[in-house]
Amino acid sequence: MAASTPTKRPSDSLPITRFTSVVVRFRRLATTGLITAMVVHLIFLVLFWLLDIWLLMAFNIFSVLLYGLCLIGMRFPALRPMSLVLAWLEIIAHAGISTLALGAASGFHYLLLALVPLVYIDPRGDVLTRLTGLLILTGLFVGLDLISTLHDPWFLLREETLLWLRMGNGIICFIGLGTVINVYARSSRQSERDLRSMASTDLLTGLRNRRSLTDEALLLVAERRSVNHHLAVVLVDLDHFKQLNDRYGHAFGDQVLADTARLMNRTMRPGDSLARWGGEEFLILLTDADLDRAICVAERVRESIAAQTFRSDEGESLSITATLGVTEWRGNEEFEVCVSRADDALYLGKQNGRDRVEVAKPR
Known part of the structure; x- marks a missing residue:
């Protein structure tokens, strides 16, 4: 088998990736919002040109250019907060100026409602920031409505035109x-799936963790108490792994664990399960497999691990062996007892020279 060169990587990189994914989703949402806002303002630009309202047409030209700059700014992490703040201010200014120019009957102050969900969605905001943002938007909405009733609009439009504008702004607001x-x-559902996956997955190897496999085993044991189905357990421990870590470093050892996990996973049948049990130990749960079948699987895993070679950073080629303990679940016992028996067999295999499959002796 070709030698592989483990790459150095922190074993805790997955949580950072998960956290970053939440920020990435918000950034994608913000970028989509900016593009949508630009398109809407282009439509308003044409509309105000048709209505011959040059002030609002000029303001929408400015708005389109501003959103273009904001989209460019979203590509640079240092400029993203400023880009989002400018977009917020533009929507507030657009709602304010258009409402003062055409009156509340035009419905432009409805656009403020589209900002309300964004107050709560931003993952970087705290409770005080969100409450402040909500109060500001509420005050602006009520204020614009009151001001427009106390003062005549700057531009007078027909009631029919105002009706269509109000309906259009309402539709934009609801769609937004x-x-x-x-x-x-x-995004929330995806985050929930990610959390469930993280809770049941070993971060280094990508295998199921001890808790996840134990839960599955308890269910299988409960199902098989009333039917005549076999379950077998194979406990795998990499030999002299501590010395490998001490000599070549933990980054090298982590990659050896990850590569070995992928190698063992390829030997599993559909329905069988493999988990990282702890440290350099792995547990294989074989469904509908008697003791003879479990021994065959264990021997195949042992041979595959022994045939695997690695190359250190210094160019040294090396391999690793494993000792395996095998046992069959007995229908009247708890799963923990079965695993303990496999662990006893594993310990005996270590005493008998390692790089071997040891079968649990009946108690």
Whole structure:
């Protein structure tokens, strides 16, 4: 088998990736929002040109250019907060100026409602920031509505035109709210799946962890108490792994564990399960397999591990062996007792010279 060169990587890189994914989803949502806002302002630009309202047309030209700059800024981490703040301020200014220019009957102050979900979705905001943002938006919405009732609009439009503007802004607001909530709900469901996966997965090897496999085994044991089905357990321990870590470093050892886990995983049948049991130990749960079948699987795993070679950073080629303890579950015992018996067999295999499969003796 070709030698592999383990690459140095921190074993805790997965949690950072998971956390970053939440920020990435928010950034994608913000970028989508900026593009949508730019398109909407282009539509408003054409609309105000048709209505011959040059002030609002000029403001929308400025808004389109601003959103273009914000989209460029979203590509650079240092500029992203400023880009989002500018986009927020533009929406507030657009709602304010358009409401003062055309009156509350035009419905432009409805656009402030589209910002409400964003106050809560930003993963970097705290409770005080979100409450402050909500109060500001509420005050602006109510204030614009009151001001427009106390003062005549700057530009007078027909009631029919105002009706269509209000309906259009209402539709934009509902679509915006629905889109944001939908994206947020999908992101939340994905985050929940990620958390469940993290809770049941060993971060280094990508295998199931001890808790996850134990839960599955307890269910299988409960099912098989009433039917005549076999279960077998193979406990795998890499030989002299501490010395390997001490000599070549933990980064090398971590990659040896990860590569060995992938190698063993390829030998599993559908329905069998493999988990990292702890340290350099792995546990294989074989469903519908008697003791003879479990011994065959264990021997195949042992030979595959022994045939695997690695190359250290210094160019030294080396291999590693494993000792395996095998036992069959007895229908009247707890799963922990079965694993303990496999562990006894593993310990005996270590005493008998390692790099071997040891079968648990009946008690």
